Amino acid sequence: MFQDDEPEATRRNAGDAESSRASRGWWERNADEYQTEHGAFLGDDRFVWGPEGLDEAEAGLLGPAGSLKGLDVLEIGAGAAQCSRWLAAQGARPVALDLSHRQLQHALRIGDDVPLVEADAGALPFLDGSFDIACSAYGAVPFVADPVRVFREVRRVLRPGGRWVFSVTHPIRWAFPDEPGPEGLSVSASYFDRTPYVEQDEAGRAVYVEHHRTIGDRVRDVVAGGFRLVDLVEPEWPDWNSQEWGGWSPLRGNLIPGTAIFVCERD
Numbered sequence: 001m002f003q004d005d006e007p008e009a010t011r012r013n014a015g016d017a018e019s020s021r022a023s024r025g026w027w028e029r030n031a032d033e034y035q036t037e038h039g040a041f042l043g044d045d046r047f048v049w050g051p052e053g054l055d056e057a058e059a060g061l062l063g064p065a066g067s068l069k070g071l072d073v074l075e076i077g078a079g080a081a082q083c084s085r086w087l088a089a090q091g092a093r094p095v096a097l098d099l100s101h102r103q104l105q106h107a108l109r110i111g112d113d114v115p116l117v118e119a120d121a122g123a124l125p126f127l128d129g130s131f132d133i134a135c136s137a138y139g140a141v142p143f144v145a146d147p148v149r150v151f152r153e154v155r156r157v158l159r160p161g162g163r164w165v166f167s168v169t170h171p172i173r174w175a176f177p178d179e180p181g182p183e184g185l186s187v188s189a190s191y192f193d194r195t196p197y198v199e200q201d202e203a204g205r206a207v208y209v210e211h212h213r214t215i216g217d218r219v220r221d222v223v224a225g226g227f228r229l230v231d232l233v234e235p236e237w238p239d240w241n242s243q244e245w246g247g248w249s250p251l252r253g254n255l256i257p258g259t260a261i262f263v264c265e266r267d
Contacts (some may be wrong), residue, residue, distance in 0.1 A: 007207050014196045014209045016081070016145045020029050020120055022198075022206040023143045027100035035080055041243065044086035044110050049137050049167045050259035051248035054235040056086065056215035059264050062133055062166050062231065068092040071132040074157065076121050076166075077139010081107035084114045095131075097121070098139070122137025122152045125242075126157045134158055136166040142210050145196070147218075155266050164227055164264040170234065170257040173247065174212045179248030185256075218262060227264035235259050 006102075014022070027034075042048055047056035056062060059093035070089030075084045080103060087094040097117045098104050104116045119125050121140035134154045144150055154164050175183045175191040191214065199208040213221065215232075222229050237253025244250075248258045 005202075006086040007201055009048055009197070009199050011195040012194070012198050014145060014198050014206050014211075016122065018206050019143060019145045019196075019211070020122070020210040022209045023138065024099050024140055027098075028102045028207045031079075031100055031102040031106060038245070039080070041245075042082050043078075044080075044082060047083040047086040047137070049233075049261055050235060051243070052235040052237050052253060053241045053260055054233075054259075056083070059233070061231070061261060062135060062163060065090050068133075072130060074124075074126070074131045074134045075139070076134060076136040076155075077141075078107070078116075079103045079139065080110055081114045081116065082110075083135065083137055085111065088114055092133075092149070095126075097124070100203060113127075122146070122153060124153045124157050128156050129159045130157045132159055132162055134164045136165055138169075141166050142168045145211060147211075147213065147221045148224045151227060155226040158266045160266060162266045164266065165261065166264075167259050168218070169210075170260045171214050171218065173258060174258060176198060176247075176252075176256070178247035180244040180247055180252060182251070184207075184247055184249075187232075192217065210221040215260070218260070222262060222264050229262060230265055231261075231263035233261040233263065235261070 020023045050191045063230045071092045073087050075094055075096045078084055078098045081096035082095040084094035095115045095117060097119055099120055101118055104118055107116055140215055141147055175187045177188050194212050198206050200206050219229055234257040237250055242250060
């Protein structure tokens with residue numbers, strides 16, 4: 001028995017189906033707490049790429065804000081659809097997709113001005129060539145066993161020349177403990193160990209799964225998915241941001257990168 005029914009943290013293999021089930025269940029259980037804890041930072045209609053606070057309005061990774069008007073945009077792992085609302089405010093036509101019904105209920109709580117779709121990123125329910133841009137801020141990609149499958153699906157629904165931009169935990173973070181203070185500054189694991197991080201219940205069923213890929217792995221996955229990598233952004237921690245979010249903090253953020261953003265284009 002685990003004390004207070006807390007899941008056991010381990011490193012072990014977890015395939016597509018198990019990872020998907022775990023992610024859906026985790027977000028169904030934790031969406032309320034997540035939105036309560038981080039909703040103010042994320043805002044209702046901001047496009048934030050990660051805990052550092054890099055804003056798309058400043059970064060322009062999808063293209064200049066003025067160029068988004070009239071474009072069809074798919075947000076994958078949209079959560080409460082904050083990014084999609086920012087896109088709509090620029091005149092784009094966003095669709096917000098998430099695996100979790102509860103997360104999409106939070107999107108409806110904030111407003112019903114963005115189309116919402118509940119679906120798995122590995123099986124997108126859209127016709128070929130439906131979108132001009134696809135984006136994902138920490139959504140889906142870190143939690144899937146086969147990212148190439150997701151990338152190929154994204155490529156399928158993008159029009160030629162379409163842009164795909166996604167952010168994930170920076171791979172170097174896997175070598176350090178997930179702690180925001182000084183204890184999180186010493187290497188504790190091999191950067192090259194790709195074994196997934198799994199939290200499992202008493203019966204050994206995964207209730208949370210996160211997959212590690214090195215920077216090189218991510219680049220190769222992007223290419224295997226049919227994209228050209230045009231930029232790799234590692235946001236620096238800004239002076240204004242004093243928050244701690246999990247293992248992210250000003251202390252760590254000023255020393256090691258916490259987020260990697262991959263800017264890709266479909267040929």
